[in-house]
Amino acid sequence: MVCAKCEKKLAKLANPDVWRDGGRNNTSSSSKTGGRIIGQNMLLKNKGGFSVGKANPYSSKCKHCKCALHQQGEYCSQCAYTRGLCAMCGKAIVDVSMHLMSTT
Incomplete structure (x- = not known):
């Protein structure tokens, strides 16, 4: 999950041009x-x-579990969800102190 500010920075899906x-x-x-x-x-x-504008998917790692990230960011999806953080900037989005957040 990402915050509203980082939502516009999300990678776009690869979609081919219309044949014309x-x-x-x-x-x-x-x-x-x-x-x-x-x-x-x-x-x-x-x-x-890798071009200058593209992110190298093998160089960026999660700050907590050190797994490779599939797009630019600070945390992997699982770590961001369990801690209630934005996956791209690391800002706290949800207070998860009273939630039962499973790691599976």
Whole structure:
């Protein structure tokens, strides 16, 4: 769970473009439509794997249990839920002192 401030920072789901002229997923070779190249080596195209704007999913770890996070943040979903914290910034959202929060 995330707070209202961090909700707009959540990662967007990968959704392909609609198949039409001008979409990034078409295979036309004209440069103005932005088509993709068939059979291109993506490792050579991206030069290093992770771009500057993308988060490395293997580098960010939960502050409490040290497991790998699936998106940018401070805590994993399970630790954030049991402590009532925002998973991205660590701010307390819910007072869980009187709740029975199971860890399973």
